[in-house]
Amino acid sequence: MLSKKLEKELNNQMNNEFFAEYEYLSMAAYFHSINLDGIANYFHVQAQEEHFHAMKIFHFILDKGGKVQLQQIAQPDIDFKSPLDVFEKALEHEKKVTKSINKLMDEAIKENDHAVNSFLRWYVDEQVEEEALAGKSLGKMKLINGQGEGLLILDQEFSQRTFTVPKEN
Numbered sequence: 298m299l300s301k302k303l304e305k306e307l308n309n310q311m312n313n314e315f316f317a318e319y320e321y322l323s324m325a326a327y328f329h330s331i332n333l334d335g336i337a338n339y340f341h342v343q344a345q346e347e348h349f350h351a352m353k354i355f356h357f358i359l360d361k362g363g364k365v366q367l368q369q370i371a372q373p374d375i376d377f378k379s380p381l382d383v384f385e386k387a388l389e390h391e392k393k394v395t396k397s398i399n400k401l402m403d404e405a406i407k408e409n410d411h412a413v414n415s416f417l418r419w420y421v422d423e424q425v426e427e428e429a430l431a432g433k434s435l436g437k438m439k440l441i442n443g444q445g446e447g448l449l450i451l452d453q454e455f456s457q458r459t460f461t462v463p464k465e466n
């Protein structure tokens with residue numbers, strides 16, 4: 298059984314992941330609005346990944362005999378200043394998610410809950426990839442100064458991104 302505290306924190310993390318899905322959908326909408334549909338695709342794929350992250354927790358809570366408690370999803374950013382601004386916010390967002398996963402892992406360790414600890418390892422590893430990708434993409438955006446013809450090249454590159462169900466372990 299899950300402790301009440303871990304059950305609550307897992308539910309909160311599930312909400313964080315659904316919120317992340319919203320954030321990335323909002324970023325996708327921004328890029329569609331400025332006709333960069335390839336970069337919008339990059340964020341749609343990111344949103345799908347976040348949905349997967351949330352649902353993985355959803356099923357884990359149930360498997361552990363806990364209660365899934367869906368909460369209100371906060372409104373994401375809807376005003377972006379520039380393409381560069383979006384990628385800066387995306388990296389900041391991933392850093393926050395890493396912190397919340399680490400906090401959750403600290404609690405699992407404190408409670409000696411091996412199942413939650415093992416489950417969260419996937420997220421710890423995933424966050425390394427999430428931050429690396431967000432950092433690399435921001436780096437590319439900085440290289441082109443977030444504007445000009447370089448944007449069209451990135452639009453082409455990011456149009457190729459596809460969602461594949463992440464490896465479980």
Ligand code: FEO
Nearest residue numbers: 314347350394427
């Ligand atoms: Fe679910 Fe992008 O972390």
